[in-house]
Amino acid sequence: MRYFEVRKPRIEIIPMIDIMLFLLVFFIMMAMNMIPTSGLIGHLPSSSTSQALPPPKIMIEIHQDGGLVVDQQAMSLEGLRAKLRATATDKTIVSIAGSASASLQQLTAVMDICHQNGINKIGLATQNVQ
Known part of the structure; x- marks a missing residue:
């Protein structure tokens, strides 16, 4: 039952x-x-998670006063545009280094020029902070 x-x-x-x-x-x-994944961080020169990258084909330095040095040659934005137009391919690797007080607008302008010339592999040089 x-x-x-x-x-x-x-x-x-x-x-x-x-x-x-x-x-x-x-x-x-x-x-x-x-959460948007694109954008730029404000403190470029220091990072606790920096990684070693392969050597770049083109090294761009942004100085505090806004001046550019491309592969140890002083250059303007237009000179950078002409150099990248002449030498860049889709496999070109660019590293951008700047001082702590470099202008974020200047960094954005350099990255825009790189993207306009078909460069998608861009690294930001930082100091490793522990």
């Missing part, structure tokens, strides 16, 4: 935990996609 016995109802929480974890992961992934 066990068939007719009334059992006390139970709430199964294991499937509920699975669903809650799925929702948590879903919302975390969506939140990460909502």
Whole structure:
């Protein structure tokens, strides 16, 4: 006669935990996609997570006064544009180094010139801070 016995109802929480974890992961992934990944950081010369990169083909230095030095030659933005137009390929690697007080606008202008000439491999030189 066990068939007719009334059992006390139970709430199964294991499937509920699975669903809650799925929702948590879903919302975390969506939140990460909502944060813009493009942009520039303000403190260029120091980083605690800097990595060694292969040697660049072109090294660009941005000085505090806004002057550019490309491969140990002083150059203007127009000179940089002409040099990159003549020598850049899609496999060209560019590293940009600057002083701590270099203008972020100047960095953006240099990166724009690189992108306009088809260079997508750009590294920012930093000091490793521990």
